[in-house]
Amino acid sequence: MTSATPKAATVAPATTAAHPSMRELDRPVKLTGANAPGWGSDVVAETLRALEIPYIALNPGASYRGLHDSIVNFLGNETPQMLLCLHEEVAVSIAQGYAKVTGKAMAAAVHSNVGLFHATMAIFNAWCDRTPVLILGATGPVDANKRRPWIDWIHTAADQGAIIRNYSKWDDQPASPAAARESILRAHWIANTAPMGPVYVNLDAEMQENKLPEPLPPIDVSRFNPPTVTAASPELVQAAASLLKTAKKPVILMGRVSRSIEGWNERVALAETLDAKVITELKLGAAFPTDHPLHAGAPGGTALGPDAQEAVRNADVILSLDWVDLAGAFKGTFGDVPPQAKVIVVSNDFRIHNGWSMDYQSLPPADVLLPVTPDEAVPDLLKAVGGAGNAPKLATVKKAEIPPLSADKLVVNDLVRALKTAVGDRDVTLAHISLSWDGATWPFRHPLDYVGSEGGGGVGGGPGNTVGTALALKGSGRLVIGVCGDGDFMMANTAVWTAVHYKIPTLIVVANNRSFFNDELHQERVARIRSRPVENRWIGQRISEPDIDIAALARSQGAQGFGPVTKSGDLVATFAKAIAAVEAGHVAVVDVRVEPGYSAVATAAMLRGTEKKS
Ligand SMILES: Cc1ncc(C[n+]2csc(CCOP(=O)(O)OP(=O)(O)O)c2C)c(N)n1
Ligand SMILES: [Mg+2]
Secondary structure, eight states, rough: OOOOOOOOOOOOOSSSOOHHHHTEEEEEOOOOOOOOOOOOHHHHHHHHHHHOOOOOOOOOGGGGHHHIIIIIIISSSOOEEEOSSSSSHHHHHHHHHHHHSSSOEHHHHHHHHHHHHHHHHHHHHHTTTOEEEEEEEEESSSGGGOOOOOHHHOOOTTGGGGGTTTSSSSEESEEEEEEEEHHHHHHHHHHSSOOEEEEEEEEEEHHHSSBBOOOOOOGGGGSSOOOOOOOOOOHHHHHHHHHHHHHEEEEEEOOOOSSSSHHHHHHHHHHHHHHEEEOOOOTTTOOOOOTTTBSSSSOOOSSSOOHHHHHHOOOSSSEEESOTTTHHHHHHHTTTTTOOOOOEEEOGGGGOOOOOOOOOOOOOOOOOOOSSOHHHEEEHHHHHHOOOOOOOOOOOOOOOOOOOOOOOSHHHHHHHHHHHHHHHHHHHEEEEOOOOOOSSSSOOSSSSSBBBBOSSSOOOOOHHHHHHHHTTTTTSEEEEEEEEHHHHHHTTTHHHHHHHTTTEEEEEEEEOOSSSHHHHHHHHHHHHHHHOOOOGGTTTTBSSSSSOOOOHHHHTTTEEEEEEOOSSHHHHHHHHHHHHHHHOEEEEEEEEEEEEEHHHHHHHHHTTTOOTOO
């Protein structure tokens, strides 16, 4: 058994400091005199520093004014550096985007109960995405005697953590600076331990603002964050390997995996050694080259595509590397009868399933379970099937042709094809893709080519996730692009201001169909089933009259706004200008007015079953 070691992200995460160019921003006036921890919140700040938390995305509030002061005046707004956000949902989704790349939690701070209420959608997204985020919040003084009239009382709830407890890994309300230090160490450790997820530490305002009676004894924080990387037992690995070795038509569903290139190469070697068909999905970051000859069809969104279904149908052994909805994939393929094939599940996700959130999905059959992460299991499986040391045969990857743009109406595929043409050979990270994205059009060949969706289906994650991803990749040479729906963009467009202010170059392309179009299809479905007019599907969905000037909205926040682009012939040139702006260090937003409509596969999937009754 190999003793698994933690895998580093491909691009070194900025865990020790903010990016050099950002460290020059928002510089506080230097404190005169000694700078020793003198207040409760200084201990909290010191602990964040000791953990080398590079950034804290926040929206301010009186409940944590003590901590705010400690970060600015005690730490000098460095490690962590503040990233001001105009909405708490954006703060948390920036932290999520950052962790998608680095695999590590940065911090977010939200004001008492009200800021936490705003943050909930993004916390749920991070939870479903199994992404670590260290969220700090605050409450009015727990001691009612210390509360200011009215305002401190409305900032105080008996069990504030209950707001997010059902979709976070852990929460706490420490009552003293020493307890706060311990709480943050524990929170950081839990968040970054697989299955990863958001954690919340609620800091009592009085605790923050009280004078520290005496300094706390120093501690070495590394001793309180031990690695938890583990390995499956040799017997289980052998059981899985013997099924895989004798399989005639193995299939691997590659789900939640890290951004490590080493892990990527090991998965390629495993698939090639076994000659297994591979399936990936757009909910998650790139897990395998999507134009590799073993990749079955294009990666799907919510359901398996036809090629992927065929591979599963014909399989005699199925290996799931933490696929999000394995039972759902089986139901989509076989109906209610579980597959005859032997099923090997690699996942430790069950360790955080709870009674509230059903994001754990339907229960899949598991003939062999390796209760570890895919990154931990694959090296052992590879060795056991005799493929260790096999170099990936990347030469077999086909070069994708970019199909021509449509001549008349501008559709989403034109946007994707023109964007692909405009980026050329650059290393691009797709930080987000719109609901209308067709997975066939843009191959992934590196774990950082795509970092996955917002996770919990919460619209409004796209802009923040894009900025957080761009933050983590700042200076890496990768061009970070987030393609957002107009609905998604409008819900959280103020992430643009944060990117501009902190000089985080990124390109946001808005697939602007002037509608919450996904739901037009839902209304069409219902109308068809009920024999009612499908023509009315747009009412309560269309974001038109007035059409929103997205480029102007971007410009108003200091970004370079392009468009609206209404002709496919103008796309490549506009994208080229926007990319040049990003490469010159700016934030660019391109408004592309696409016709409402999804790919034929996606539309058919959403309207399936309505044909007979209409
Ligand atoms: C927070 C939230 N509100 C509402 C929804 C329901 N919903 C799912 S997709 C969608 C439309 C999103 O619109 P847009 O981003 O423009 O993408 P489009 O459907 O037009 O391609 C909506 C409203 C949701 N998933 N999340
Ligand atoms: Mg839309």
